[in-house]
Amino acid sequence: MTATNGGHTPADDTAGTGHAGRPANGTRAGTAPGHAPAADRDTVAVVVRQWRAVHPELDTGPMEVIGRINRCAALLQQAEDAPLRRAGLSRPEFDLLGALRRTGHELTPGELVRETFSSGAAVTKRLKQLTERGLVERRGDARDRRVAHVRLTDAGRDLVDGILPEQLAYETSVLSVLAPEGQGELAGLLAELLGRLEGRTGAVRA
Amino acid sequence: MTATNGGHTPADDTAGTGHAGRPANGTRAGTAPGHAPAADRDTVAVVVRQWRAVHPELDTGPMEVIGRINRCAALLQQAEDAPLRRAGLSRPEFDLLGALRRTGHELTPGELVRETFSSGAAVTKRLKQLTERGLVERRGDARDRRVAHVRLTDAGRDLVDGILPEQLAYETSVLSVLAPEGQGELAGLLAELLGRLEGRTGAVRA
DNA sequence: CGAGGGAATTTTACGAGTAAAACACATGTT
DNA sequence: AACATGTGTTTTACTCGTAAAATTCCCTCG
Numbered sequence: 224m225t226a227t228n229g230g231h232t233p234a235d236d237t238a239g240t241g242h243a244g245r246p247a248n249g250t251r252a253g254t255a256p257g258h259a260p261a262a263d264r265d266t267v268a269v270v271v272r273q274w275r276a277v278h279p280e281l282d283t284g285p286m287e288v289i290g291r292i293n294r295c296a297a298l299l300q301q302a303e304d305a306p307l308r309r310a311g312l313s314r315p316e317f318d319l320l321g322a323l324r325r326t327g328h329e330l331t332p333g334e335l336v337r338e339t340f341s342s343g344a345a346v347t348k349r350l351k352q353l354t355e356r357g358l359v360e361r362r363g364d365a366r367d368r369r370v371a372h373v374r375l376t377d378a379g380r381d382l383v384d385g386i387l388p389e390q391l392a393y394e395t396s397v398l399s400v401l402a403p404e405g406q407g408e409l410a411g412l413l414a415e416l417l418g419r420l421e422g423r424t425g426a427v428r429a
Numbered sequence: 430m431t432a433t434n435g436g437h438t439p440a441d442d443t444a445g446t447g448h449a450g451r452p453a454n455g456t457r458a459g460t461a462p463g464h465a466p467a468a469d470r471d472t473v474a475v476v477v478r479q480w481r482a483v484h485p486e487l488d489t490g491p492m493e494v495i496g497r498i499n500r501c502a503a504l505l506q507q508a509e510d511a512p513l514r515r516a517g518l519s520r521p522e523f524d525l526l527g528a529l530r531r532t533g534h535e536l537t538p539g540e541l542v543r544e545t546f547s548s549g550a551a552v553t554k555r556l557k558q559l560t561e562r563g564l565v566e567r568r569g570d571a572r573d574r575r576v577a578h579v580r581l582t583d584a585g586r587d588l589v590d591g592i593l594p595e596q597l598a599y600e601t602s603v604l605s606v607l608a609p610e611g612q613g614e615l616a617g618l619l620a621e622l623l624g625r626l627e628g629r630t631g632a633v634r635a
Numbered sequence: 636c637g638a639g640g641g642a643a644t645t646t647t648a649c650g651a652g653t654a655a656a657a658c659a660c661a662t663g664t665t
Numbered sequence: 666a667a668c669a670t671g672t673g674t675t676t677t678a679c680t681c682g683t684a685a686a687a688t689t690c691c692c693t694c695g
Contacts, residue, residue: 265623273504273531274593281593285600288612290503295504297546299495315650325479328510333673340503345652347675369673386486388481393493400625405618406494409639412607412615413497417471419606420504521679539643551682553645575643575690 247254306389310408311356317386319349320358320375324383327408329362329372354419363396449477473497505603512595516588517562521547524593526581527553528566530589535568564588 231331263269264292271283277391300336302425303428322338330338350373358379361392364370375383469475473496477489500519513523528544529536535543541552556579559565564585570576581589604612 265620265627267623268620270531273533276592277531278593281597282601284612285597285604286620287616288604289600291616291623292498292505293502295619295623295626296499298623299498300514302626315651325476325483327479327483329452331673332675336674342653343674344654344676348651367661369658369677377493380550384484387484387580391487391489391491395488395562396497398491398494398627399624400621401618405619405621406490408598408614410493410497410514410688412611412618413494413609414471414474415606416603417497417501418601421471422502521682537643538645548683550684551644551646554681557645573643573691575688577644 247428267294301372302397303393306386306393310386312382312386315339315345316349316353317383319346319353320379320383321374321387323359323419324371324380329374331364331372332372333370335373353379442595443477454500473498473499473500508603509596509599512592512599516592518588518592521551522546522555523589525552526585527593529565529579529581530586535575535580537570537578539576541579559585 227279235376263272267287271286274286275280275283305312306313312320318339318341322335326338330342330421332346332350335344339346350359350361356359357376359373360376362372362374364372401409435626459537469478477492480487480492481489508560510520518526523547524547525541528541532544538549538552538556541556542549545552556565558565560567563582565579566582568578568580572580607615
């Protein structure tokens with residue numbers, strides 16, 4: 224979207240929360256080559272400054288990172304929803320189809336729940352709709368009559384294969400502001416962080 | 430949460446989409462000092478591998494970055510919702526209160542919409558609830574009777590001030606997997622990316 | 636001054652997700 | 666074999682957010 228979509232962010236944040244912060248006040252934030260000082264280049268910087276003015280005693284450092292992650296995610300999702308809506312799909316629906324496509328084989332509703340990180344009820348509803356639209360098919364299991372097996376129809380597969388390149392092309396264009404090494408660094412740092420977050424499920428006490 | 434919360438991620442992704450990717454197959458993903466190769470340290474790496482197996486011709490690079498941003502955001506939000514729920518607040522509600530707290534002055538509903546990145550209708554509903562709970566107060570404008578001015582009550586201010594340190598402490602603990610320089614780098618890279626995303630509203634065609 | 640145009644906010648109708656309960660079935664136990 | 670227990674999936678009741686329409690009010694212009 225960013226052009227097509229109406230422009231409503233579902234789960235944003237950053238703004239209200241407090242997510243922004245400052246990496247040490249000395250840690251040069253500008254990582255890029257010859258870029259502006261990025262005083263308040265983005266919304267997060269502004270928010271952090273506000274918090275610091277009100278609560279000078281708090282270390283707002285983490286906000287710089289987490290606030291930006293949240294905001295980037297929100298904007299990216301909004302942007303990438305456009306090609307999906309054009310195809311008449313919501314993101315969660317595409318995620319479901321994508322899971323089937325990338326694993327290459329049938330999945331049960333339960334497996335879709337895990338692959339998709341959504342609730343069982345949500346998966347049930349989506350499957351119902353996607354089945355009606357002819358994008359997926361279900362088949363009962365011979366052994367265990369509780370379980371079902373879901374697979375993509377040809378139409379479903381084609382739809383995913385048609386959208387995916389668009390998504391990747393858009394993502395590539397957005398990331399092009401970063402040098403290739405920058406992209407690698409970013410991926411690496413995020414992988415570390417994600418490793419901790421996914422690590423022992425819920426080990427980090429909130 | 431990550432321990433308290435039920436465990437339902439609202440707006441996740443990564444899994445189904447395709448967000449993951451690989452920074453060049455040579456770009457060492459491990460950015461940290463002496464860490465494991467991170468072969469499939471996280472979910473995103475697994476997903477990317479699946480996509481590459483199915484569509485070897487596509488450049489899945491951007492997925493490594495964007496997939497991780499999305500997944501990190503989802504997990505962070507889930508984790509940080511715990512202290513909020515304990516206080517009986519949803520994240521959007523806290524965002525609204527936070528906007529009032531950090532700006533330090535009254536805001537109109539319209540301003541809250543902008544600060545909070547949510548729809549007008551949503552703000553209206555939240556204000557209604559928060560007012561009933563005695564966390565905010567409204568006052569009509571003398572000049573223009575269409576506008577209202579919203580301010581935090583003492584209870585509202587205290588609530589925000591009580592929660593914020595918890596949030597920051599949690600964020601600090603999560604980010605502690607990264608060295609301080611790593612955090613700075615991450616903040617800087619994300620700032621660059623965010624700059625582009627926020628830049629000219631919707632300039633990047635999807 | 637009275638109408639038109641526009642802005643701020645709220646209301647309405649509805650779609651989508653969640654938690655918890657309900658189902659349907661399989662399996663280990665005695 | 667009958668049952669308690671546990672798992673896979675769906676159903677139910679409800680909440681929340683959205684889009685679009687409706688309200689209320691300001692301001693300018695003829």
